[in-house]
Amino acid sequence: MRRLLLLFVLILSFVIAIFPQQETFVIKPKPDQETVLALTGFQMGDGNQDSMIDVYLETLNGVLKSDLENSGFFRLLSPSFFPQKGIKVPQQLDFTEWRDLNLKIDYIIFGNSKIINNNLIVECWVFDIKTGDKVLGKRYKTMPRYVRKVAHRISDAIVSILTANQSFGVASTQIVFERKSEVGKELYVMDYDGENVHKLTSNSNINLTPEWSPDNSEICFTSYIDKFPGIFFLNVLDGTIDKLNVMGDFLTTPTFSPDGKRIAFSGRLKGSDNPDIYICDLDGKNLVNITQNSGIDISPTFSPSGNQICFVSDRGGSPSLFITDIYGAAPEKIIDEGGYMSSPDWSPDGRFIAFSWRPRGENHFDIYIVEVATKRVFQLTKGQGDNENPSWSPDGRLIVFESNRDGSFDIFRMFADGTNVVKLTSFGGCHNPSWSNYNK
Amino acid sequence: MKKIFLFGLIFIFASYLFAGNKEHFVKIESSLMTLQNQVQMLQNSVVKSGTTSETLLKQIIDTLSKITITLNEVVSSKEDQSKNINENFDEIAGDIADLNHKISNINARLSKVEHGLAEIKGLILSMKMHKPTEGTGVDGKPLPLSPDKLYAMAYNDYLQGNYELAIQGFLDYLSKYGDTEYADNAQYYIGDSLFNQKRYNDAIEAFNKVVTNYPNGDKAPAAILKSGLAYMELSDTKSAIEMFKKVVKKYPKSAEAKIALQQLEILGVVKK
Numbered sequence: 001m002r003r004l005l006l007l008f009v010l011i012l013s014f015v016i017a018i019f020p021q022q023e024t025f026v027i028k029p030k031p032d033q034e035t036v037l038a039l040t041g042f043q044m045g046d047g048n049q050d051s052m053i054d055v056y057l058e059t060l061n062g063v064l065k066s067d068l069e070n071s072g073f074f075r076l077l078s079p080s081f082f083p084q085k086g087i088k089v090p091q092q093l094d095f096t097e098w099r100d101l102n103l104k105i106d107y108i109i110f111g112n113s114k115i116i117n118n119n120l121i122v123e124c125w126v127f128d129i130k131t132g133d134k135v136l137g138k139r140y141k142t143m144p145r146y147v148r149k150v151a152h153r154i155s156d157a158i159v160s161i162l163t164a165n166q167s168f169g170v171a172s173t174q175i176v177f178e179r180k181s182e183v184g185k186e187l188y189v190m191d192y193d194g195e196n197v198h199k200l201t202s203n204s205n206i207n208l209t210p211e212w213s214p215d216n217s218e219i220c221f222t223s224y225i226d227k228f229p230g231i232f233f234l235n236v237l238d239g240t241i242d243k244l245n246v247m248g249d250f251l252t253t254p255t256f257s258p259d260g261k262r263i264a265f266s267g268r269l270k271g272s273d274n275p276d277i278y279i280c281d282l283d284g285k286n287l288v289n290i291t292q293n294s295g296i297d298i299s300p301t302f303s304p305s306g307n308q309i310c311f312v313s314d315r316g317g318s319p320s321l322f323i324t325d326i327y328g329a330a331p332e333k334i335i336d337e338g339g340y341m342s343s344p345d346w347s348p349d350g351r352f353i354a355f356s357w358r359p360r361g362e363n364h365f366d367i368y369i370v371e372v373a374t375k376r377v378f379q380l381t382k383g384q385g386d387n388e389n390p391s392w393s394p395d396g397r398l399i400v401f402e403s404n405r406d407g408s409f410d411i412f413r414m415f416a417d418g419t420n421v422v423k424l425t426s427f428g429g430c431h432n433p434s435w436s437n438y439n440k
Numbered sequence: 441m442k443k444i445f446l447f448g449l450i451f452i453f454a455s456y457l458f459a460g461n462k463e464h465f466v467k468i469e470s471s472l473m474t475l476q477n478q479v480q481m482l483q484n485s486v487v488k489s490g491t492t493s494e495t496l497l498k499q500i501i502d503t504l505s506k507i508t509i510t511l512n513e514v515v516s517s518k519e520d521q522s523k524n525i526n527e528n529f530d531e532i533a534g535d536i537a538d539l540n541h542k543i544s545n546i547n548a549r550l551s552k553v554e555h556g557l558a559e560i561k562g563l564i565l566s567m568k569m570h571k572p573t574e575g576t577g578v579d580g581k582p583l584p585l586s587p588d589k590l591y592a593m594a595y596n597d598y599l600q601g602n603y604e605l606a607i608q609g610f611l612d613y614l615s616k617y618g619d620t621e622y623a624d625n626a627q628y629y630i631g632d633s634l635f636n637q638k639r640y641n642d643a644i645e646a647f648n649k650v651v652t653n654y655p656n657g658d659k660a661p662a663a664i665l666k667s668g669l670a671y672m673e674l675s676d677t678k679s680a681i682e683m684f685k686k687v688v689k690k691y692p693k694s695a696e697a698k699i700a701l702q703q704l705e706i707l708g709v710v711k712k
Contacts (some may be wrong), residue, residue: 290697305601330662350600
């Protein structure tokens with residue numbers, strides 16, 4: 001009997017030991033599968049006309065290093081190992097010196113920058129150390145104030161080519177979010193690294209729940225411009241705002257369909273007493289209610305195919321995630337456990353849905369992802385205040401969210417396995433971040 | 441054998457790749473990614489359950505032939521491109537370097553796939569040599585993937601919009617586990633995949649099977665509603681109305697009955 005018990009314990013511990021490994025979902029490659037880069041840094045190019053170039057060089061080098069590290073694809077070799085420094089052009093590159101090193105270096109990145117006639121000129125090359133092949137050669141000419149942008153572009157080009165388009169790089173993407181103002185909330189946008197923050201709305205009202213159009217030209221959001229919540233479109237280029245032409249005294253949490261032609265939102269329309277999920281064209285036509293029931297239905301998110309919608313409903317008691325198709329057929333609850341679930345966001349590859357959840361008996365919200373086909377749930381944040389409103393990066397490798405772990409709510413970013421958490425804002429009162437699509 | 445033949449073809453065409461263009465590469469790359477995933481799944485299924493899936497093997501062969509077709513296109517476009525080669529020497533030099541890099545990338549990944557397939561072959565061979573174990577049938581043939589896994593794989597394809605793969609997967613599931621709890625779901629998702637492919641007549645036929653084969657399953661109301669929507673797409677309003685009325689009458693408490701009623705209101709059959 002005792003032996004049996006021992007065997008049982010052994011099996012159980014084996015199962016426990018094995019299962020977490022299967023259950024974790026890891027973003028970064030294993031050390032032996034890593035691509036190793038030698039980023040030798042940009043040098044001052046010949047014929048430079050402005051001493052400010054030192055500042056730009058520092059920015060270029062710093063931003064590119066941080067972008068490549070944050071992509072999660074590469075390991076950057078420490079500069080102390082570099083046999084050659086100050087490579088400006090390919091002619092100066094001596095492959096034998098790099099190959100002689102007993103280090104696993106896959107690619108070398110170098111280049112130069114100069115200011116000519118008030119233009120910033122940046123040249124960048126990537127070479128394969130083993131084969132000696134040129135992998136990338138790019139030249140940029142722009143105004144010096146766009147120096148960060150150039151570094152982001154270079155990073156995206158490197159990520160695209162070295163990952164064979166698994167990712168097109170997210171360094172040029174942006175994040176929109178709501179920030180508390182003296183009288184309400186305004187929408188702000190920033191680069192993916194938290195830099196370059198600027199205000200998008202200035203209507204001294206309450207502006208909430210922004211979401212990008214697939215081509216990043218528009219942002220749909222909830223606003224109290226008409227004294228009650230309605231849905232509006234902001235043209236990102238010229239700042240103009242249009243109202244969605246649907247009548248109702250409570251319209252909120254809009255989201256674009258993946259083809260950008262339709263919009264899904266939660267609304268309490270005439271004749272109904274509780275919010276349902278609606279889908280309509282951008283001009284308000286072809287309006288259909290896909291969740292006709294007595295509960296509150298809110299926060300829709302499209303699957304990447306555009307044929308499914310996940311949303312939050314309290315029809316079964318506490319707010320939980322449901323999936324239905326865009327006609328409202330075959331609604332299904334995804335997670336049977338209780339607690340409070342909110343703000344789902346479907347991953348770009350369709351496999352996962354990220355959401356925030358306060359499980360029954362817990363005091364805090366955390367970020368979780370659920371694998372839709374298997375219904376396996378992975379917890380990404382833990383023991384750090386409330387963590388809410390997740391949004392996927394367009395390559396599905398990162399998640400942006402809000403957290404009050406440092407006091408007031410600010411915007412944070414992490415790998416989609418919960419590692420490498422980076423704080424992006426320090427204003428306080430920041431909510432509902434939404435990651436843009438690729439900027440091509 | 442067919443696989444080896446296809447690999448041969450791919451390597452021959454790979455040598456022509458430097459003349460290819462970006463579109464083709466994106467196609468090849470995405471096919472390669474699919475291929476790698478499929479081989480991975482196949483490997484997992486072989487390792488874990490000691491069995492192999494005919495559907496997966498078929499899918500792998502399909503993907504391989506897609507790559508071959510794209511490579512063929514690359515070869516034929518080579519001639520067109522050579523006419524314009526006098527322009528922009530620098531850019532072309534850069535592009536060729538980029539392409540060469542991509543080729544070596546593709547080659548590396550292809551050899552990984554080849555390696556994976558060789559491993560699978562080895563595993564299958566060694567399984568054949570061993571006596572039948574608990575996981576195998578009386579004739580020594582390996583039993584297929586676990587029902588849950590097979591279902592999840594097909595459903596994942598359905599969610600990702602890979603409807604052809606989803607249909608194959610669900611058909612595979614139904615042929616082996618036609619009497620399980622999820623069989624009606626599988627039949628429904630076959631119908632819905634066809635619906636999303638705009639193959640409305642086939643979809644109606646598949647939805648009909650949900651209702652006749654699994655009348656008490658929870659997908660029956662959705663199947664009738666979606667046949668109605670398929671008839672609408674085919675401009676057969678009469679049949680569509682019939683279906684919407686059927687949902688309301690047969691499953692009055694279902695979510696689909698309310699959607700059907702909304703459709704009947706839009707069509708002016710019932711008043712708000």
